Amino acid sequence: MTPTTFLVGQLFNGLSVSSILLLMALGLAITFGLMGVINMAHGELMMLGSYTAYVLQNLFVRQFGEQNFGGYFLVALPMSFVVAGLMGLLLERALIRHLYGRPLETLLATWGVSLILQQAMRQVFGANNVDVRSPNWLTGRWQPSAGLEFPHLRLFIIVFTALAIAGMYALLFRTNIGLKIRAVTQNRDMSACLGVPTAKVDAYTFSLGSGLAGVAGCILSLMGSVGPTTGQNYIVDAFMVVVLGGVGKLAGAIAGSFGIGECNTLFESFSTATMGKVIVFTLVILFLQWKPSGLFPSKSRSLD
Numbered sequence: 001m002t003p004t005t006f007l008v009g010q011l012f013n014g015l016s017v018s019s020i021l022l023l024m025a026l027g028l029a030i031t032f033g034l035m036g037v038i039n040m041a042h043g044e045l046m047m048l049g050s051y052t053a054y055v056l057q058n059l060f061v062r063q064f065g066e067q068n069f070g071g072y073f074l075v076a077l078p079m080s081f082v083v084a085g086l087m088g089l090l091l092e093r094a095l096i097r098h099l100y101g102r103p104l105e106t107l108l109a110t111w112g113v114s115l116i117l118q119q120a121m122r123q124v125f126g127a128n129n130v131d132v133r134s135p136n137w138l139t140g141r142w143q144p145s146a147g148l149e150f151p152h153l154r155l156f157i158i159v160f161t162a163l164a165i166a167g168m169y170a171l172l173f174r175t176n177i178g179l180k181i182r183a184v185t186q187n188r189d190m191s192a193c194l195g196v197p198t199a200k201v202d203a204y205t206f207s208l209g210s211g212l213a214g215v216a217g218c219i220l221s222l223m224g225s226v227g228p229t230t231g232q233n234y235i236v237d238a239f240m241v242v243v244l245g246g247v248g249k250l251a252g253a254i255a256g257s258f259g260i261g262e263c264n265t266l267f268e269s270f271s272t273a274t275m276g277k278v279i280v281f282t283l284v285i286l287f288l289q290w291k292p293s294g295l296f297p298s299k300s301r302s303l304d
Contacts, residue, residue, distance in 0.1 A: 005147045010265055016154035018261025019161040022253060023219060024234050025241035026164060027212030029253040030181075032242055035202055037096055038103055040110040042238060043231020044117040045210045048087055049080035049217030050226040051121060053132050070135030073218075080218035081211040088210020092203050100202075114231070121228040129225035138222065153222055160219065164212070168250060181205055244284055246294030255295050260284070 028042050053076040060072035091113060099106045134153055142150045172178035183191040184201050192198050220234070241260060245252025260280055268276035288294070 014262035014265035018258045022257035023216040025238040027209035031209035038107045041114040043235035044114045045213035046217030047231040049214030050221035052080045053218045080214040084214025085211030089207040092206040118228040129227035132221040246296035249296040252296035
């Protein structure tokens, strides 16, 4: 393998890891920035998306047979968004809206919800992990040159993440609801005085962020087995991306995920996976000592 091939391979691996991190943190960046809610159940919303893909996989095999198996994923993506989004809407209406401005109580309450969801999945699907198979059109590899291979699944994740970011920017900066979301994020009290229904904006935004978590879980289910504790494997990384980038900033989430993903891939190339994560965590902690508000700090935010 030539140095150029190695470098291109490392950059691609880092970009794919960055895309996965960004997909996990995208919904969290929106809800955390708007409402200041430390949602410890974010990982379990991702888990719901993963189990939605698992259920639809089995339904497609029973109803349409193995020859049409690959079509399940095209249905699983929007259904994961709907299932997790509805759960997020229920969570916001029933619990979180009564705890605004009380971060400790919100953290404890959402942690309790995460435990409830984990136990519910154990009761329904069992304690053992289950496997979600990739559709045939995502199992191959693209080999542009000798010694250089790009898995179709990772290419799909990169492209899908780019489309998700473009969609979020279009929603936030080209639509009326996006204008209201940005207004509430910057100054909640003034937005309410100008007639913006802040309670509805909170509910719809939290539902949107939850739906994005479900989509992330659906895609991440193709990377490994799914279990009741699947979400716990990703929640720390998602929060780390959001905090490093700057609370509530999509540009910060993009920059944070890219930095962490590329660094993680780089350090793993000459050490172990565990040591690579340790080095990345250490660098993030040192960076936050220098810039506690992250790469893109918010100019103003009111949580009262």
